[in-house]
Amino acid sequence: MPTPIQLILSKSILLAFGSILSIVAIASPASIAGDMLRDVEWVRPRVGQRGTKVEVIIQGKFLEDPKEIVFYKPGIRALSLQTIQPLAHPIGLAHGGRIEEQVKAILEIDPDCIPGEHPFRLRTARGLSLLATFHVTPFPVIDETNSSNDTIATAQIVPISSTVLATVDTDMFQVAVTPGTRFSAEVDCVRIADHHYGDSEFDLALRVLDATGRELASNDENALHVQDPLVSFIVPENIPEGKVFVEVRQSVHSPRDIPYAIHIGDFQRPLAIYPAGGMQGESLKVTLLGDPSGAFEQTIELPNDKSSTEWLGNAPSGITVRSCSFGNVLENTMADVTPVDQLPIALNGRIESPGDTDRFRVRVDKADRYRVRVFASALGFPIDPAIRIIPLDAQGNAQAPEIDVDDADPRTLNDRDLFGTSIRSGGGVKDVLDPSVIWEPKQEGHYIIEIRDTNNAGGDTSVYRVEIESPPNSLHPVLTSRFFDWVEGSRGTGLAVPQGNRWTVLLNVNKGQGSQYNGPYELLAQGLPEGVELICPEVPGQASVWPVQLVASAQAMPQAKTFEFKAQASDPAIKIQTGCQQAVPFINHSGGDAWRVLRVDRFAMAVTEPAPFWIELVQPSVSLVRGGELFITVNLVRKEGFDEPIEYQADFGPPGVSLPPKDVIDSGNTQAVLRISASKNAPIGQGWLYVMASTMGGSDYLGPGRIRVSSQLVKIDVTEPFVELASQPTSIRRGGQADVVFSVQSKSPFDGQATVQLLGLPKGLQLVGPVPKITKDAQEISFQLEATDEALLGPVSGLECELIVQVAGQEIRQRAGNATIRIDPRL
Secondary structure: OHHHHHHHHHHHHHHHHHHHHHHHHHOOHHHHHOOOOOOOOEEEEEEEEOHHHHHEEEEEEEOOOOOEEEOOOOOOOEEEEEEEOOOOOOOEEEHHHHHHHEEEEEEEOOOOOOOOOEEEEEEEOOOOOEEEEEEEEEOOOEEOOOOOOOOOOEEEEEEOOEEEEEOHHHHHHHEEOOOOEEEEEEEEEEOOOOOOOOOOHHOOOEEEEEEOEEEEEEEOOEEOOOOEEEEEEEEEOOHHHHEEEEEEEEOOOOOOOOOOEEEOOOOOOOOOOOOEEEOOEEEEEEEEOOOOOOOOEEEEEEEOOOOOOEOOOOOOOOEEEEEEOOOOEEEOOOOOEEEEEEEEEEEEEEEEOOOOEEEEEEOOOOOOOOOEEEOOOOHHHOOOOOEEEEOOOOOOOOOOOOEEEEOOOOOOOHHHHOOOOOOOOOOOHHHHHHOEEOOOOOOEEEEEEEEEEEOOOOOOOOEEEEEEOOOOOOOEEOOOOOOOOOOOOHHHHHHHHEEOOOEEEEEEEOEEEEEEEOEEEEEEEEOOOOOOOEEOOOOOOOOOOOEEEEOOOOOEEEEEEEEEEEEOOOOOOOOOEEEEEEEEOOEEEOOOOOOEEEOOOEEEEEEEEEEEEEEOOOOOOOOOHHHHHHHEEEEEEEEEOOOOEEEEEEEEEOOOEEEEOEEOOOOOOOEEEOOOOOOOOOOOOEEEEEEEOOOOOOOOOOOOOOOEEEEEOEEEEEEOOOOEEEEEOOEEEEEOOOEEEEEEEOOOOOOOOEEEEEEOOOOOEEOOOOOOEEOOOOOOOEEEEOOOOOOOEEEEEEEEEEEEEHHHHHHEEEEEEEEEEEOOOOO
16 A cells, blocks of 8 residues: 555656656757756765864866855855865766866854755856755764675664765664664755756665664655655664664665765654744744654744745754745634635645545635645645635535646646746656645635545645635746756856956746736846946836846956845836746756756856956947848957957847847957847837857856856837838749839838849749839839749749848848749740
């Protein structure tokens, strides 16, 4: 009989498989994408004890001249950084990754540093690394010393309350214990993985045996840590020799050297918390459930400005507790239905036995609109919740449900306001099992809200929380990968600004579930270093991607810092909820289906040493007409003595405007021309354009190892075409002549004459006579054609005109018209 968590995991795997089938056909091979050369690949050791100093080796490529480590959370700092000898035998990784260079860092961890994952980036003289992680434990760290410790007889002796660092095979650890006390062990493998590609070699299993080989406890998967196993139990009174033996092994064998950590102690290990949240800024009395010593109560102080916090106790990992602006209702376990007096509210309860269904009664108006969001699996509780919202008639009888949902959308977690990757199977994100819906009641009156476990399981730790509120207007700035498998690349999401230069990045701005704000807004940067300025034009309401530019003055000090992007409605009377995020996959698979996704709610930027070049665009003095082309001068300013070729590319332009592929300004040159074109139905109005320029070394695809700068943002005005042309079908015989005539409607008057060319003529059909010219007052254009015997018989379509107009010293080209001519045989 499978356990609840096995059922939940199986469901996720099925969702993953179904989604993989729909994506594989459109995924490109990694070889097409280019080698995925990253800077920071591995960090060893993966874990350090708080209150200590730890020597850490950072390995990868492009790590020369390290300057600083910036952590996203408080409690850790780098005391020193030193380049050390590169690996004698470099390590090749999936999709062209490579480990060769090494940096030694001395990290100081505060005594009160929060245990768990601490993301960071390494600043070098010329760049800022991709996202990496280090983990903190409350216990002393011990290395595995015996590679043959795979039996009770050869088990390595380790003390209670320690963290053992090892590599995956089959390992056995001997621990002295006291009968009648709690014994807990937690494995971290998936959660500390810094491999960007991997598979089931990270999936470990855990057993605890006595000296006779009797199994005392075991675990493979669990709801709290998913693939990372944990156990906690009371040591039997009759334990032989006062010892237990902790076995760690792979669920599926792999020869790869995978690091893991196992925390061994007598720490509390509850598996759920009830209620799972409360009001922001208040004290919340909770009951911790699932510990082998029994349930216990504690009081938690909830934050004022965050949606969640963590209960840690004395364990190496915590339990998430929600925090919101409204109160709680707890289920009445003695009644069939729990009444709810007001909304918004958070419903809290437990599915305590198989088949249990909890019901709450609410009253609403027909004009109401609510976001109903469930938190259960997302918090690590062993329940796969489903929710039903059922209207009651005047007599209190249940009608057909208006809402009946199980999981979140398995292809995305946008309905849970999680963005940044394609999720498919949930990408290892537990939130995929928790539904979140927008509910617009169809009648005024009473409704029943039902919560159940689709696995038909239940138990003390099967806790749920349902937050019901009017959906806020919300916008979420997101740094989104634009590369194969959703891997992070500094070329697309890096923020390393050379002194006296610029860097521009594209932000995705996602609307939160149920948000109805569609107006213009501003993007603000909070926490930038002194000397760094944000340049960001007002964002139109329909835009989902927008350029933001960071400019570092020549006096800005080289440094790295975390900061936040916020969205703010242009109308100050309108309030917007906002928060930025970035998602980086680890233990990734081809196609981007990651076991683990690291999410951060801040961004990091760096001011680096000056670049040896600048890139500038000449602001166009004329508009880009629909169907037309515009040539923009690109100026490269080189420092004296710098003559390397520079690659440049336009990353963003107005909607409906085509941008050219990347190009190179060769050594000895300082100028190029950027050719852009507008489609015939490009939206009328102003837009923005910029180019990024970089050196040619390092990683061409992802970007590490290159010096990169941005041009300024230039304004592009897309306007009506000079003319609109229309024609009637005509015919011509082989050996004969005929006129193709276009009627002219002036849309944007121009001075002087425009030359008009006819494009698309097939073999055997040629223009006779001079190329026509028109003025803004022309009524028609006529082209005289002649057909030879080489002309193929039948209709010829797609003949169009190209106007060449001189405006303010620039040659502007516009295409218009669409003519058809039939070629007939000789008489």
